[in-house]
Amino acid sequence: MTSSRQRGFTLVEVVIALTIVATLLVVMFGSLRVGLAAWQRGDERAEVLDRARSITQIVTRTLGAAHPYMTAAQRGEAPRLLFEGTPDRVAFVTAVPPFPTAVPIAFTAVTLSQETGPVPGLAVRQKPLPNAEPFDGAIEPALVDGTVSAVHFRYLRESDRAWTERWDAVEEKALPLAVEITLSIVQAGRSAPQPPLMVSLPVRAP
Numbered sequence: 001m002t003s004s005r006q007r008g009f010t011l012v013e014v015v016i017a018l019t020i021v022a023t024l025l026v027v028m029f030g031s032l033r034v035g036l037a038a039w040q041r042g043d044e045r046a047e048v049l050d051r052a053r054s055i056t057q058i059v060t061r062t063l064g065a066a067h068p069y070m071t072a073a074q075r076g077e078a079p080r081l082l083f084e085g086t087p088d089r090v091a092f093v094t095a096v097p098p099f100p101t102a103v104p105i106a107f108t109a110v111t112l113s114q115e116t117g118p119v120p121g122l123a124v125r126q127k128p129l130p131n132a133e134p135f136d137g138a139i140e141p142a143l144v145d146g147t148v149s150a151v152h153f154r155y156l157r158e159s160d161r162a163w164t165e166r167w168d169a170v171e172e173k174a175l176p177l178a179v180e181i182t183l184s185i186v187q188a189g190r191s192a193p194q195p196p197l198m199v200s201l202p203v204r205a206p
Contacts, residue, residue, distance in 0.1 A: 063199045069093035085167030089113035091135040109134030122148035149191040150184035
């Protein structure tokens with residue numbers, strides 16, 4: 001009579017097998033965690049870029065339709081051209097408001113500035129014309145984009161084709177040839193300056 005001997009796994013073999021399986025699981029879940037984090041960062045970056053693209057389109061469309069709007073003479077004051085330009089703020093009159101109003105109007109006073117209050121970001125204010133204090137900074141912004149951490153404006157003068165940090169419409173008696181806008185966008189917790197955006201103003205003289 002022939003007897004057969006069955007051989008099983010030893011304790012050492014079982015421990016080695018479990019160690020290998022555990023190592024593979026750690027590597028697999030680590031890779032999955034890294035992949036999910038990268039996916040999330042990609043989604044956040046895409047969302048920030050989409051918002052930056054949207055605000056850029058609004059600014060370009062609105063500023064590109066700037067109009068040399070003159071105030072009416074009143075109380076002994078001479079008419080003046082409504083345009084104010086500083087490095088961190090630009091105020092102008094446009095035929096294309098950033099946000100449509102309930103009633104169609106011909107011209108809208110718009111102010112773009114960097115808000116530093118409780119909700120920081122690029123603030124867009126608009127006010128229908130004619131109106132008193134068209135560039136009133138006390139009115140509530142129609143939009144504050146928190147993805148914009150800083151903004152800088154420059155203005156192109158027609159006489160010498162030079163860029164200037166400020167624009168005095170009373171002295172220049174015209175709109176600038178163009179406005180250069182540099183936005184800094186918050187990405188992954190850091191502020192990253194974007195390439196300058198130049199917007200030409202088709203109509204300059206009143």
